[in-house]
Amino acid sequence: MSADRPDNYPRNCWFVAATSSEVVTAPLGRRLLGEDVVLWRSAGGRLIAFENRCAHRAFPLSHSVIDGEHLICGYHGCTYDSDGACTHIPSQERVPSGMRVRTFPILEDPPFVWIWMGSPGAAALSSPPHVPWIREPGWTSFYSAWDVAANYLMVHEHYLDFSYATILHGADIPEAIRSMPAFSEVEVSETTVSYTRVLPPARPTDWEADAGGLDRTVEYRRQEMGTFASPALHLHQWDLETPAAEVLTTTRLHALTPESETSTHVFMAGSRNYAPGSAVVTEVLRSFLDGVAGRDVAVLEAVSAHSGYQRWQTGVEFQADVAALHARRIVGVMLSNEAGPARIRGRRAGRD
Amino acid sequence: MPTAGVHEFTADLTVRRRDTPAEGVVVLDLGYPDDRTGCPELPRWQPGAHIDLILSDDLVRQYSLCGDPRDPTVWRIGVLLDPASRGGSRFVHEHLHEGATVTVRGPRNQFPLVSSAKYRFIAGGIGITPILTMLEAAELSGAESTLIYGGRNRKSMAFADDLLGRHPDKVTVWPQDERGLLDLDSLLGEPADDTLIYCCGPEALLTAVEERCSIWPSGSLHVERFAAKAPTAEQLATALEHFEVVCQRSGVTIEVGPDDSVLELVEAAGVPITTSCYEGICGSCRARVLDGAPDHRDSVLKAAEKEAGDMILCVSRSCTPRLVLDL
Numbered sequence: 001m002s003a004d005r006p007d008n009y010p011r012n013c014w015f016v017a018a019t020s021s022e023v024v025t026a027p028l029g030r031r032l033l034g035e036d037v038v039l040w041r042s043a044g045g046r047l048i049a050f051e052n053r054c055a056h057r058a059f060p061l062s063h064s065v066i067d068g069e070h071l072i073c074g075y076h077g078c079t080y081d082s083d084g085a086c087t088h089i090p091s092q093e094r095v096p097s098g099m100r101v102r103t104f105p106i107l108e109d110p111p112f113v114w115i116w117m118g119s120p121g122a123a124a125l126s127s128p129p130h131v132p133w134i135r136e137p138g139w140t141s142f143y144s145a146w147d148v149a150a151n152y153l154m155v156h157e158h159y160l161d162f163s164y165a166t167i168l169h170g171a172d173i174p175e176a177i178r179s180m181p182a183f184s185e186v187e188v189s190e191t192t193v194s195y196t197r198v199l200p201p202a203r204p205t206d207w208e209a210d211a212g213g214l215d216r217t218v219e220y221r222r223q224e225m226g227t228f229a230s231p232a233l234h235l236h237q238w239d240l241e242t243p244a245a246e247v248l249t250t251t252r253l254h255a256l257t258p259e260s261e262t263s264t265h266v267f268m269a270g271s272r273n274y275a276p277g278s279a280v281v282t283e284v285l286r287s288f289l290d291g292v293a294g295r296d297v298a299v300l301e302a303v304s305a306h307s308g309y310q311r312w313q314t315g316v317e318f319q320a321d322v323a324a325l326h327a328r329r330i331v332g333v334m335l336s337n338e339a340g341p342a343r344i345r346g347r348r349a350g351r352d
Numbered sequence: 353m354p355t356a357g358v359h360e361f362t363a364d365l366t367v368r369r370r371d372t373p374a375e376g377v378v379v380l381d382l383g384y385p386d387d388r389t390g391c392p393e394l395p396r397w398q399p400g401a402h403i404d405l406i407l408s409d410d411l412v413r414q415y416s417l418c419g420d421p422r423d424p425t426v427w428r429i430g431v432l433l434d435p436a437s438r439g440g441s442r443f444v445h446e447h448l449h450e451g452a453t454v455t456v457r458g459p460r461n462q463f464p465l466v467s468s469a470k471y472r473f474i475a476g477g478i479g480i481t482p483i484l485t486m487l488e489a490a491e492l493s494g495a496e497s498t499l500i501y502g503g504r505n506r507k508s509m510a511f512a513d514d515l516l517g518r519h520p521d522k523v524t525v526w527p528q529d530e531r532g533l534l535d536l537d538s539l540l541g542e543p544a545d546d547t548l549i550y551c552c553g554p555e556a557l558l559t560a561v562e563e564r565c566s567i568w569p570s571g572s573l574h575v576e577r578f579a580a581k582a583p584t585a586e587q588l589a590t591a592l593e594h595f596e597v598v599c600q601r602s603g604v605t606i607e608v609g610p611d612d613s614v615l616e617l618v619e620a621a622g623v624p625i626t627t628s629c630y631e632g633i634c635g636s637c638r639a640r641v642l643d644g645a646p647d648h649r650d651s652v653l654k655a656a657e658k659e660a661g662d663m664i665l666c667v668s669r670s671c672t673p674r675l676v677l678d679l
């Protein structure tokens with residue numbers, strides 16, 4: 001981290017800015033990657049993202065009125081079109097030439113709204129990562145969102161580890177599994193990392209038995225998988241195999257969006273391929289995952305407040321960190337490519 | 353305690369489409385078979401990335417991805433039939449027809465497009481493949497860019513017409529039979545702080561560009577090569593036959609002899625590391641050197657990366673009796 005670029009989030013990456021249902025009629029102000037953004041929906045239904053500052057007196061445009069395809073600032077009434085150009089000022093005839101607010105590329109793919117905070121043109125050569133499960137037939141999903149006062153990479157690395165599960169989430173892991181086994185497999189590519197853990201057969205936990213309608217006396221085989229899909233997306237999968245070889249899959253999708261260097265927006269989708277549409281099962285899973293999220297947040301905020309991401313990052317690494325370290329390296333490469341050439345002062349490149 | 357093997361994404365893909373855009377060149381679109389329902393997408397890649405084609409146990413070749421990075425269903429590569437082929441390009445040309453299956457691994461990227469205000473792209477022959485997407489990305493980011501594309505003659509130069517059609521004011525096509533050798537001195541011009549040079553092509557072109565760029569600021573030149581560079585006589589003279597490698601994080605120490613590869617011993621010791629080409633060209637087995645002086649034998653690392661302490665384990669050795677790695 002350098003003085004002129006102190007944060008660690010790539011700009012040339014699609015991040016989730018909000019859920020579709022958050023941006024309905026009123027403009028929504030939100031800090032994303034350290035910048036203040038206002039999201040609004042025109043009468044025609046189009047989603048638009050502006051910098052959340054009027055070009056006149058930097059008033060937050062989240063306190064505006066939407067008028068058809070225009071946004072009218074709640075301070076002096078400056079009217080902006082959907083491209084961010086000011087088209088009308090109540091107190092004078094002419095709009096100062098070039099008066100506009102910065103806009104950001106937006107992609108709405110319900111339930112998520114994705115934003116591109118990097119060089120606007122470069123957005124055209126990239127698309128958000130594939131979001132599995134939530135729209136696939138046979139799957140039932142529910143959603144939640146929270147903020148965590150920790151760096152977004154700390155959140156990613158925490159999720160990609162999960163060796164702490166028997167300690168932090170002991171009641172939600174089968175009692176017979178005393179410690180999480182080593183990864184069975186870690187798979188990397190230029191932009192992704194995923195791991196698989198095969199767990200020893202064990203009787204179900206309460207949440208598994210309640211959600212899956214399982215026999216509490218039977219030992220089930222399980223595997224656990226985690227994926228760093230992009231700096232914006234973590235996926236977690238818990239497969240349980242019944243004696244009839246049916247696989248019950250419970251997943252968590254975490255869209256992680258830096259708010260600042262020390263805080264992260266988390267958009268979660270919990271999905272399953274069993275008990276379709278059952279409100280009772282959804283409640284079981286919601287309550288289980290709320291508990292998990294609460295303990296995750298508590299741990300991350302404790303480390304963040306006490307030591308910060310720098311100290312977290314320089315600790316002794318375990319084998320269980322190999323996936324997280326690969327993710328850190330992927331982000332490191334993205335950041336160094338965005339930062340531009342690393343010049344070595346006073347030296348010249350030569351053939352060597 | 354068992355340690356998971358870290359491996360790269362590997363899949364059996366089908367040749368969905370095969371084209372012959374120029375003499376001796378085939379373009380393959382690789383994807384999951386059509387009948388496979390609910391198949392996952394292929395991993396995303398950035399301009400400059402390449403994949404391995406695993407044609408048999410001892411025939412692994414690297415090819416740049418040259419399709420649309422937004423399309424996660426297809427990986428596109430261009431393959432020139434090399435008359436001096438060690439088997440890779442001949443296998444591709446003779447066996448990989450539409451509907452054939454091939455094992456692929458990756459992608460990885462040793463040729464990333466580093467952010468810059470200006471770019472000069474130099475491509476020779478089939479070296480155009482990684483440059484196609486890079487030029488597109490540079491244009492979209494608002495950078496100023498030019499491309500010089502050299503080749504034996506027009507009909508051997510894949511994508512030349514398309515490039516001229518899309519970027520008539522940026523692209524110069526330079527067939528050797530019409531214009532002679534590339535005039536690199538005038539093409540490169542004076543060293544500039546705000547310009548990055550990306551070059552991919554045959555060894556003679558890369559060497560010529562490297563020579564001319566020695567007066568450019570460090571980090572200006574990025575090259576991608578598809579054949580390993582031979583070690584120099586100097587390197588062979590300073591290399592140690594026996595040395596010790598310490599993997600700091602894993603607490604493993606290994607003894608390396610004259611015929612050993614550091615990578616193979618590190619792997620055998622159960623230290624998690626990705627491996628692929630074993631020839632020092634793919635960059636999978638990169639590690640950070642904490643102490644000691646490596647004897648770099650690879651064709652991947654740029655001078656600045658070596659300065660920063662990176663090392664490619666499969667081919668590189670040591671000039672000091674002890675090398676400490678961040679592994």
